[in-house]
Amino acid sequence: MDLDLIKDYIEYEQSIAENDTKMFIKEEYVIPDTLPDVDNILMLDVKPMITNKEVGTDKVNLEGQLQYTILYMAKDGGATEAHSVVYNGNIFESIDMIGAQSNMYCDIELNIEHMDCVIINERKIAIQGFIICKCNGYNINSFEIVKDVHEGKDIQFLKNPMTVDKVMEPIETELVGKAEVKIDMDKNECLKVIKYDVTIGKKDVRIYDGGLKIEAMANVAILYKGKNGRDLFCVSESVPLYKEVTVDELKPNMEYFTEFEVQSFEYDVRQDDMGENRVIDVEFVVKAITHVMYKEEV
Template sequence: MGLELIKENVVVEQVVGENRFQALISHDIVVGDLKLDVEKILSVSAYNNIIRHEIIQGKAVIEGMLNCSVLYTGDTDKLIERIDAQIPYTQYVDIKGAEARMTCEVSDYIESADASISNSRKISLNVLVDLNIKVIERKSIDLIADISGLPDIQVLRKDIKINNTVGQGVSQEIVREELELPQNKLDIDEILKADVNVAVENVAVTSGRVTAEGYVSLNVMYYTGESVHPLEKVAYELPFVQVTEIQGADEGMLADVKFYIDDTSFKVTQDADGKNRIISAEVLLKCVAKARMEDIRDVIADAYSMMRATQLSKSTYRYRELIAKEESQVEIREVINLSEPATNIYDVNTRPVIIDYTVSDGKVISNGVLQVSAIYMTSGGDTVVTGDMQEIPFNMAVEAPDATSDMFADIEILGNKFTYELKTSRQLELKSVVNVSVAVFADRDIELVTSIEELDVPQPERASITVYMVQKGDDLWGIAKRYRTSREDILNANGIQEEDVKPGLKLLIPKKFVQ
């Protein structure tokens, strides 16, 4: 019977290259004729939406849209003015080895958003967008799963864990609610701003779909039309369940989801008594979902015949292995010193940003800042309403079993809940709980047998028994292959276990006779 190879096909995703790129998007906002002159900027909010991405030779092309809002003070007749801007952008990011036939993954977050006054009718906006791009090539490989036809063949098997993308999809869903004001809140004269954030609480994969559950946190600040208490703030949580269709997805798989806010609409409507106490809220969510499967394969990493000359062909492949995926949270407490004495806090907004991380043995340590903006009424002087923007540094350690310093991590913020209290006129006490997801990956290189053939070459004779002293770097497989015997025969002849094979040990290696 001749040599026969049994092969299996496997698809391996290889990360060809990656680049963390910081895009500084600058834009001038011209104040419209109906808006007040700009005296002081109170706060800047921005969220990013990745519209499209593609790979060209040596580069990734990222198209996105920044949605920005700036609150500022004008004159005392109207305490706060708001101006909005939508800023499209295109970024070309160099990625060595990238080709048009490849795909890419893009993760993004806004690291900072700042505004300055150019003149009373122009605001200069600078937004720093952090883009992390990975270029991926899918390779189809025929692996040797088994060898038959040689009775004395010895094989070295290894398990490899391949993390592959089964499919991905995009879905849109409108989260729509009629929101009533609490009884202790004054009627709405005009909505000044609405901050929207998405928090994901659960992700499940079922046949053909990925389902994400969570809530949209909505913080609304509005004018009341009252001179004594002109501004109010109200907060809501809008639950949602969003389904993204993905062909090939099934139970037991892993999933990654990324949410973007495509559009928002907030209108004031009247209640049964004819009062402006209802907010008709619509938030258009876009979900980019990916289903992944961990494929464990038993493959042949090496082989030899004890009696016949054979020639192996090997290839080295790199694949990405998911080592651990954990969720955790960090609690941030801080007393913020206000620049002016405050009588009433109108609005506080927080945004956590992860700046960098390190992977050490068994854990991932991340460093970040909690960006805080506060708008409040002052107790004296000419300024009636003012605002402060500060950053609170934080770090957190997430336990990740089997993580080592040569690995890397993907860290995603899942949600952020916070409370605040004005302790004194100049001190604002803040408590924030930030939830994160941490995935630890390792790039593995493995040399696999791709073909083997029998050669018509006589094997040299050797002594019936050889004495060999184990050297540093030796393993039992390498020794057995060198002397064309089996691992089992060496262990049996010496009455030892494989873990006993250490440098300095003398081994009796019998000659193998195959019928």
């Protein structure tokens, strides 16, 4: 007698290969002609970003970008004044990872271990340091199980039910934040933006039947150089973020966690009603990745 078996598949992640690599970075840049000579370096801020990754046999090819923001002091007559300059560098690295194959998944994390900015001469600087690259390669495998028999009323069989944890594909979405950052009258109007920073503060992520709701508060801080003076000023603004995503498979009883990553940031300094540069329009994109897990009895 032929049995019509009802089958199911249990998926699991299998770690195949991993490697932590220290990458040495060394770049030289020339100060633009529109800026004065460098006298002293005050600060170096580095933002790494992965733009592409490709897994091959026993290796991972990585492409990325590094944004360097440098704050320095320059002598102007008998006084000193702060200036900033931004450079963009590229990363092209082939990382050894024994066991890697082209069909596997790979998670990569870049962390700045140490980065220095040194003065070569008054018109040229050098940036050098180390970035730690953490690579984890894994496969999503599955095995087949028999969960029931179709129309098996006249058949006796022993059924041993079990509960397994299943993982959905990550849910990725982008949240766009926009705001007008206004400068109070007790501060100088803006001559030039020196540095910006976006951090995600309060987060509220909820899953409901057939969908996902993401609410967060982004804290935007901007350091700028004041007009008609040498002072630096800081302004900040809290920007609400909101997004709903439709995913039919989602249920309220599922477990989940969400990661946030700032993808891009743009700003524009403009005049207010009084004709002064006291409004900074900002627009940025935050990528939210939600990992969902649920239990299923088989």
